[in-house]
Amino acid sequence: MxxxxxxxxxxxxxxxxxxxxxxxxxxxxxxxxxxxxxxxxxxxxxxxxxxxxxxxxxxxxxxxxxxxxxxxxxLPTTKTLRPVREDSVDFDNTENLYIEGDNLEVLKLLQESYLNKIKMIYIDPPYNTGKDFIYKDNFSKDEEKELLESGQTDEYKNRLITNPDTAGRYHSDWLSMMYSRLKLARNLLTQDGAVFVSIDENENHNLRKICDEIFGERNFVAELIWQKKTGSSDAKNIATITEYVIIYSKEITSLAFNQDEDAHDNARYKYKDEYYEERGPFYYDNLDRGTLGYHESLDYGIPTPNGGLAFPNGRTKKLNDGWRWKWGKKKLEWGLNNGFIEVQESSSKDCGWGVYYKIYLNVDNEGNPKKRSSPYKNIIQGILNTHASNEAKDLFNRTGIFSNPKPTNLIYNLLKIGSNENDILLDFFSGSASSAQAVLKANSEDNFRRKYIQVQIPEPTDDKSDAFKEGYNSICEIGKERIRRAAKKIKEETKADIDYGFRVYRLDESNMQDVYYKPQEYDQGQLDAFADNVKPDRTSDDLLAQVMIDWGLPLSLKIERIDIKGKEVFKVAENSLYACFDKGIDEEFAKEIANDSPLRIVFKDSGFKNDTAKTNVKQLLKQLSPETEMKVI
Incomplete structure (x- = not known):
């Protein structure tokens, strides 16, 4: 069979x-x-x-x-993404991704897993100043050897070339690079999503034209101008101190940007207080928290309606378990007297009473009116490139590590109008990972769970640069370290309970032997050598990533490892996918795994005990778990 x-x-x-x-x-x-x-x-x-x-x-x-x-x-690709656990942070639980590799190939691989799922794309591509590296995408087999020998590809077969303004196809090569990538990126946007592209005067006009073609002229949203510096002493004529952010929507009739700095929160303000109408609607937040650092003075009893006392974490007595109230006794008394505090019976039998404070739309937790800006008023004002240098100094204790990064606050302000709870930000020209830091900053403030996908080619650092001297051999190494340091800093400063981790994947050739894709080129004697069609250096983690991509599952889904009948089984998002790449798959294993009724299951074609077991396993799963879709690699 x-x-x-x-x-x-x-x-x-x-x-x-x-x-x-x-x-x-x-x-x-x-x-x-x-x-x-x-x-x-x-x-x-x-x-x-x-x-x-x-x-x-x-x-x-x-x-x-x-x-x-x-x-x-x-053109389709047979490449894959291989997980790099040693570079990741909290790999099994995080929903953030950092992908090393040619962004054209990566965008192709994301086409099924993230089709119509990305709310916001931000990119800061090469500006085509005459000194930039750009991707050379003419990669037919006949030219591979020439590219490698001329130094136009690196060890990862990435196609990077300089694009001097004296070149005969100076604009054309840049346009080709951008066109193919934006064309693929559009597929990933949600219907109400948008793309934000940083650019300067060199290719602004051409970028607008290709975006008009790819996204449709009617889907143009805005061209924001921001002042990147205060002056320039090296200008030949007029000093250029501004850059642009070009914004296009997937579908303009579905686009709904947040209208001010609080608008992204407005959906949370769903309760009304008839006694304090002037405060506006409100939502509840827990007065206790277990991640702020324990203080004995903040672990006290609050009277409950039944005459008892409520302590942090639903306790009935003082206990140094790390939990404490956010407010001291004096402020609590003020909150009770002014309608900011409510003590409610918990819906959980184990938690007793819960204490909540109200967060109003129009006043803060001191009772003072909130200052609200007008729509988009401060989105890009007062942001300079020097701020990006200061960020480098804050994280790495020196400047010069990042090369021409974007200030985090620029991207942060774009995030505030273009994204909400659980949205995904994609940046496929990640560079120093400013956009990842911006996501962490925004999440730490509003407690949202935005996720990011960073894509960056492992471009080597200049051996004369400060980054190289500090031990960073590629742009990817700088980006990953920046995210680690920014996460640590934000966690220490805010104590916010957000996702600080990221999974690292690296673009590579397929996990499968060539015969998997073109068996017609091999005779039977050669085919016998490929009894196991998986390359010998590939792990189960590698195979799982390729299966998830091929089956259109997001790479951010939770992954667990369990043991079934002595075999390693990967569980992806509960029962969304089961994968087992061990040998000796037989009927007893099929009966056991059928009890969990996974939606999908995949095995290695060479993993069955024998041909009879292969047939019987398929029939057993069809009989015992009819909803399970089974495939092999």
Missing amino acids: SLEKLDLASPDLVNENIEKIAALFPNCVTESSKGKAIDFDLLKQELSDSVVEGNKERYRLEWPGKREAIVTAN
Whole structure:
């Protein structure tokens, strides 16, 4: 019996688009040596109310390599992401991701797992100043050797080249790089999502044009101008001291930015207080907390309606278990007298009474009116690049570690208008990871659970740079260390109970032997050598990541390891996916695992005890757990 195999490749967007066209215009689909193809002459005629006789001039941006950029974006990849636990922080529980590798390939791999799931994209790409490195995406097999020998690729096969303004395709190469990546990125945005792109005057005009084409001119939101410095002494004519943030929505009719600094919180203010209407609506927060540091003076009894006393963490007596009240006795008395405190019976039998304080929309917890800014008033005012240098000094005790980073407050302010609870921020030109720090800062203030995905090519640091001298050999090493240090600093300063961890993944060639993808190129004698089609240096962690990507599961899902009949089984998001890559899979194992009724289960094709066991396992799962979808790699 043959079992369905996971294809372990990113979606074939060309074939998907052909099928969509075929559904609308079946007469425009023909056959070629490579399968289905589109008769473009017929398709042009179908989309015109007059006879199409040839090429006509039209309003659009063209450049050498544009068609290749579209093809590049549509080509599937068989690469994978391999987990790097030793560089991660709280790998099994965190929902944040740091991905090392060429962002074009990574964006392809994220197409199924994060389709329509990213609320906000922020990128700070190369500005094309004539000194930047850009990605060279022409990577046909015939050129691989030439690129490597000329130094245009590194050990990871990343395609980085300088793009001097004297080059014949100076603008064209930059446009091709951006076009393919933005085209893929758009697929990941939620319907109400938006992309924010930092840029300067060199390519601002061209960026607007390609975004008009990719996102649609009607989905343009704004072009923000911010002052990056106070002056410039090296300007030849007029000093340029500003940069831009270009904003496009996925669908403008669905876009709803937060209107002021408190708007993202407004949904939480769902209670009304008839005695204090002038304070506005409010929400409750626990008066006790176990992560602020224990103080005996803040561990006291608060009278309850039944004549008893409530202590932190639902206790009935004083106990140094780390929990304490946020307020002292004097402020508590003020809160009780002024309607800021409520003592309520807990819905849990084990917790007794709970003490809550009210957070009003219009007044603070001192009873003073809140100062509320007008919409977008302070979004980018008073933010300078020198602030980014100061951030480096705060974290690394010296400047010069980061190269041209964006100030965290710039991205933080964009986050405040463009994201809410549980939203995901994607940054696929991560650089020094300013956007990751901005997410941590925002979460620590409003206690939201925004998540980030950082993507950065492991570009080597200059051997003359301060970063290299400090032991950071690549931009990725700087970015990861920055997140660790920023997380530690924010946790110490705020005591906020948020997700400070991140999972590291590294782009690499597929976990599978080449024969998995092109068996027609091998004869039977060669095939025998591939009895196990997994490369010998790959681990179960590697295989699980590739399976999650192929099955369209977010890489941030909780992962557990359990033992079933002496075999290691990965549980992803409870019973969303079970994966076992051990050998000796048989009927007894199938019966045991069927008790959990996983939605999906995957094995290695070579992992079954024998061919009979392979057939019987499939039949048993079909009988005992009919909802389970089984595949093999």
